[in-house]
Amino acid sequence: MKVSNEVRELLAARRPGHSLDAQFYASQEIFDLDMEAIFGRHWIYVGVEPDIPEPGDYFTVKLGRASVVVLRNDDMELRAFHNVCRHRGAQLCNAHKGSVGNLVCPYHQWTYDLSGKLIYAEHMGDDFDPSGRGLKRVHVESVAGLIFVCLAENPPEDFSGMRETMARYIGPHQLADCKIAVQDEIVEAGNWKLVMENNRECYHCVSNHPELTISLYEYGFGYQPSPSNIEQVQAFRDLTEREHARWEAAGLKSAEIDELDSCVTGFRAKRLPLDKAGESQTMDAKVACQKLLGNFAERNLGGLSFWTQPNSWHHFMSDHIVTFTVLPIGPEQTLVRTKWLVHKDAVEGRDYDPAKLTAVWRATNQQDRELVEMSQRGVADPAYEPGPYSPYTEELVEKFANWYVGRLKAAVE
Numbered sequence: 159m160k161v162s163n164e165v166r167e168l169l170a171a172r173r174p175g176h177s178l179d180a181q182f183y184a185s186q187e188i189f190d191l192d193m194e195a196i197f198g199r200h201w202i203y204v205g206v207e208p209d210i211p212e213p214g215d216y217f218t219v220k221l222g223r224a225s226v227v228v229l230r231n232d233d234m235e236l237r238a239f240h241n242v243c244r245h246r247g248a249q250l251c252n253a254h255k256g257s258v259g260n261l262v263c264p265y266h267q268w269t270y271d272l273s274g275k276l277i278y279a280e281h282m283g284d285d286f287d288p289s290g291r292g293l294k295r296v297h298v299e300s301v302a303g304l305i306f307v308c309l310a311e312n313p314p315e316d317f318s319g320m321r322e323t324m325a326r327y328i329g330p331h332q333l334a335d336c337k338i339a340v341q342d343e344i345v346e347a348g349n350w351k352l353v354m355e356n357n358r359e360c361y362h363c364v365s366n367h368p369e370l371t372i373s374l375y376e377y378g379f380g381y382q383p384s385p386s387n388i389e390q391v392q393a394f395r396d397l398t399e400r401e402h403a404r405w406e407a408a409g410l411k412s413a414e415i416d417e418l419d420s421c422v423t424g425f426r427a428k429r430l431p432l433d434k435a436g437e438s439q440t441m442d443a444k445v446a447c448q449k450l451l452g453n454f455a456e457r458n459l460g461g462l463s464f465w466t467q468p469n470s471w472h473h474f475m476s477d478h479i480v481t482f483t484v485l486p487i488g489p490e491q492t493l494v495r496t497k498w499l500v501h502k503d504a505v506e507g508r509d510y511d512p513a514k515l516t517a518v519w520r521a522t523n524q525q526d527r528e529l530v531e532m533s534q535r536g537v538a539d540p541a542y543e544p545g546p547y548s549p550y551t552e553e554l555v556e557k558f559a560n561w562y563v564g565r566l567k568a569a570v571e
């Protein structure tokens with residue numbers, strides 16, 4: 159992969175335990191490298207199976223300059239293709255979401271079936287062979303209902319291990335039997351890595367997230383006991399141990415797994431106790447949807463949190479799921495897409511109120527957007543220099559930054 163000496167030097171000079179140099183948050187060259195080496199080569203979380211429940215349902219997603227169409231075929235399997243017509247290259251699906259019998263290019267009506275095969279191309283003559291003109295496939299996989307794609311020809315092989323492990327954690331929440339109750343999109347004026355770094359710590363939670371911290375203990379998010387909070391961290395660890403024993407006995411995987419910086423397909427998961435009523439990430443910590451997910455009868459199942467490198471995080475409760483995908487738009491612009499899912503048979507107005515369902519994370523997303531945008535303004539200031547991460551509260555940020563730098567180094571070597 160071609161990169162300038164300046165970028166090589168920046169990668170070599172990265173100081174562990176410190177935030178990244180300013181260029182990583184603003185340079186077009188590094189953004190292009192991120193799109194090629196990170197978003198072009200790793201497994202990227204793009205949506206959920208309930209986005210495309212029926213044959214012919216599709217959604218599109220933009221990864222750098224590549225557009226991908228993810229669909230469900232007639233055999234109910236997931237398929238993904240480059241969203242580019244094999245005639246003269248027009249973008250095939252121009253909506254974010256839709257439902258089709260076949261994929262018809264709007265330009266000259268070349269038509270592809272849901273397996274990507276070209277089945278109709280008028281006026282191309284007898285010598286035209288459609289067999290080599292099918293849509294280009296993109297790797298697509300589901301992790302218990304969470305859809306990931308990989309643009310690389312040979313995707314990282316460790317994905318299957320993550321999928322099997324996480325299927326055991328997520329499985330009981332039966333994501334495929336959910337519906338999307340609400341979806342939000344926010345375009346943040348910040349580099350995607352500032353969005354991710356902000357997600358990987360809760361150092362900022364108490365002073366910035368009054369709604370989130372009603373139910374959420376910050377100690378579950380990469381905290382180590384420090385002299386100022388040793389008792390609280392210990393009390394949280396004791397509570398976690400008791401709750402894990404209860405949940406594991408009920409067949410719910412709960413123990414922490416942390417492979418954020420030890421795998422190419424980095425991830426972390428843990429079922430975390432919630433405060434107050436302990437049921438859900440809502441304003442009163444009680445369930446927001448009366449119809450529980452899967453076969454759950456118990457409301458107090460805490461929140462199963464799942465984080466992936468490079469671009470997602472998810473919270474699974476007994477009554478609903480919140481899932482977030484981060485999609486870079488430009489060096490200083492990032493799309494954050496949030497989906498709230500409830501049981502597919504839950505009835506709006508009877509079982510759940512969308513305003514209550516979304517209150518905590520809507521507020522939190524706006525607060526996080528402000529934090530990301532103020533960070534972007536600060537790192538663009540000539541006075542900025544990388545600062546130290548807290549060893550007590552920011553170890554997951556370091557794991558993100560270290561994973562990121564390690565993956566870029568591997569790509570440019």
Ligand code: FES
Nearest residue numbers: 243245246263266
């Ligand atoms: S570009 Fe698609 S049919 Fe011509």
Ligand SMILES: [Fe+2]
Nearest residue numbers: 356362367526
């Ligand atoms: Fe936050």
